[in-house]
Amino acid sequence: MKKLPRKTITRVLLYIRTLEGLLKEKRYLVSSRQLSEITGLSDVKIRKDISNFKSVGKPRVGYKTADLKKTLENYLLQNHTVHLVLFGVGNLGSAILKYPGFHQKKIKLVAAFDVDRNKIGKKVNGVRVYPLERAPEVIKRCRADIGIIAVPKERCQEVADYIVLSGIHRILNFAPHSINVPEKVQVRSIDFTLRILSLFCDAQS
Amino acid sequence: MKKLPRKTITRVLLYIRTLEGLLKEKRYLVSSRQLSEITGLSDVKIRKDISNFKSVGKPRVGYKTADLKKTLENYLLQNHTVHLVLFGVGNLGSAILKYPGFHQKKIKLVAAFDVDRNKIGKKVNGVRVYPLERAPEVIKRCRADIGIIAVPKERCQEVADYIVLSGIHRILNFAPHSINVPEKVQVRSIDFTLRILSLFCDAQS
DNA sequence: TAGATTGTTAATCGATTAACAATC
DNA sequence: TAGATTGTTAATCGATTAACAATC
Secondary structure (H helix, E strand, O other), rough: OOOHHHHHHHHHHHHHHHHHHHHHOOOEEOOOOHHHHOOOOHHHHHHHHHHOOOOOEEEEEEEHHHHHHHHHHHHHHOOOOEEEEEOOOOHHHOOOOOOOHOOOEEEEEEEEEEEEOOOOOOEEOOEEEEEEEHHHHHHHHOOOOOEEEEEHHHHHHHHHHHHHHOOOOOOEEOOOOOOOOOOOOEEEOOOOOHHHHHHHHHHHH | OOOHHHHHHHHHHHHHHHHHHHHHOOOOOOOOHHEEEEEEEEHHHHHHHHOOOOOEEEOOOOEEHEEEEHHHHHHHEEEEEEEEEOOOOOOHHHHHHOHHHOOOEEEEEEEEEOOOOOOOOOOOEEEEEHHHHHHHHHHHHOOOEEEEEEHHHHHHHHHHHHHHOOOEEEEEEEOOOOOOHHHHHHHOOOHHHHHHHHHHHHHHH
């Protein structure tokens, strides 16, 4: 099957989560129209996205919630569990460690790193905090998929280098600063300030 | 001047921040090529973005850092301070209250709301926590621009309703769940789980 | 002048939307 | 059958990139 654009992937993941919610409410059938109302996306776009996979819908009826969810999941997630490691156990890092969404079966936070002697060795929410220097060793042992940067911006490049050095090639960067990495490494940024200002300016004009 | 696309706005805000950094390092001239290396965006795109404004660059030389920054800021931010109110003083909410980026002159967190009697009345990082019901009154008084939702997903719709009721029409939603709001209200979501899974799946295929 | 860099116009690319055929 | 909904093809829209002229 063809490689999907990033935006499509994100939407499909949203469908999966929405379908999970519907299943909990015992809604076993759902139309693209209904998914549209819940997600705010257009029904055409939703059908187009779904049509990337083996067809599962029935005209006049819609989709079987469970089947659609399974179809989408099988293609995107394949029963994988994503292993995360966290860099920086400050305010934001601690919040991430306690984030409820990271304690499902799909995502698992396996280790944290910091430079603060007071934090090292402790466990936060069941996750041990290691000294930064041990990152390469620990990461190789626990086969992490993604590194999360939640350190002050002054240290984010240093940490990014450690992550790359450890063989991880996917980074989620919360520091409000760009990082330089080899081309093969994928970086996504979650930049609170930029999101706030962008929302403000956009609605402004 | 014409309305800019959202993506352009976000990039321009990134340029502004990058230029600030360059000024701190006393680099008073900068070319689109150099900005490209720092931000990872193409130099053509950067020049295209900049060309939306009064031209300020000199062929062969580049841009005067301070002038370019001022030009971009004047158009986008106009010396405004963005006033935020926060809903939910849990782990994530507390981290947001302490987030260093929200204590510059451009962004100001002016009030927080929660339902927990133990938190109400306290000050976190100089910001007072009010009971949720007082949101409309407090918000009107402090002229908030943006409401941040950092409550469990079960309560996010309720909180969104409060925000809309208070007259705010811009929402940043951290809850991993869609919310329903009137069309005039702009919502942006920061959904950790979705970002993690999307990064994983995208790099996967 | 030569060369580097800006700024703009045209071409390309990708994503969204519209239209509609297929089907239950 | 009639009507609703899926799924696909074509049209539109917007954003990015390529090409190049302008200029210091």
